[in-house]
Amino acid sequence: MHIALIAETHFGNTAEIADALAAGAKQAGATVTRVDAAATHLPPGTDLLVLAAPTHSGGLSTPRSRAQAVSQGAPESGRGVREWIAGAQLPDGLPAHAVATVTGPHSGSASRAIVELLNRRGLTATSRGDFTVAGTRGPLVEGEITRAREVGRVLAGGGVPTPVPAPVARRSPRRGWLARLLG
Ligand SMILES: Cc1cc2nc3c(=O)[nH]c(=O)nc-3n(C[C@H](O)[C@H](O)[C@H](O)COP(=O)(O)O)c2cc1C
Known part of the structure; x- marks a missing residue:
């Protein structure tokens, strides 16, 4: 079992x-490659592809959103996961798992966008899961690293991780009419 992980990060x-x-x-053997450096073909013998990306504007990054990340202090970057998928040689039916980081559960997810793009490429067995950051630059919410290790363990065992809703980073106080409505 070999897992090829390709990650975009800003x-x-x-x-x-x-x-x-x-x-x-x-236990399986996994390689992590930054998407900027990832070849368009997967290493021979890859049994599972894991694609990980930050959520930008409810989905995958674009040149424009990456420029916005740079304006917020991220280093310059090349392509994102969207562009990698477009150019990649992907064996039909290869199992995959999509991962996103998100600031909360209600603002879209890059993992959903990854699943859609991979489905169009014939990779129909794609599971997904999200991890929460406290803000645009992070940090990851407490417990997310432990949860990611557990997801890795399940994937290495050939299982499909049980989708766990990503924890909410912080709850904003209810104000005004919403507070009165919801008590
Ligand atoms: C331009 C831009 C747009 C973003 N849009 C969203 C969004 O729609 N939903 C969300 O949950 N997070 C959004 N974020 C926050 C990212 O989720 C956060 O920056 C990312 O998870 C951090 O991961 P990274 O350190 O690997 O880049 C956005 C960040 C940037 C820079």
Whole structure:
């Protein structure tokens, strides 16, 4: 069993999750490659592809959203997971798992976008899961690294991780009419 993990990151949080997944999957053997450096073909003998990306504007990053990340302090970056999928040679039917980092459960997810793009490429067995950051630059919410290791362990065992809703980073106080309505 070999797992190829390809990760996009701008502030380091999604890379941390990818590393934790690989650590959890060590019984299988996993390689983590940054999407900028990833070849368009997978290593021979890849049994599972894991794609990890930060959520930008409810989905995968674009050149414009990556420029916005740079304007918020991220280093310059090349392509994202969206562009990697477009150019990749992907064996039909290869199992895959999509991972996103998100700031909360209600603002879209890059993992959903990954599943859609992979489905169009014939990879129909794609599970997904999200991990929460406290803000645009992070950090990851407490417990997420442990959860990522556990997901890696399950994937390495050939299982499909049970989708666990990503924890909410912080609850904003209810104000005004919403507070009165909800009590
Ligand atoms: C341009 C931009 C747009 C973003 N849009 C969203 C969004 O729609 N939903 C969300 O949950 N997080 C959004 N975020 C926050 C990212 O989720 C966060 O930056 C990312 O998870 C951090 O991962 P990284 O350190 O690997 O880049 C956005 C961040 C940037 C820079």
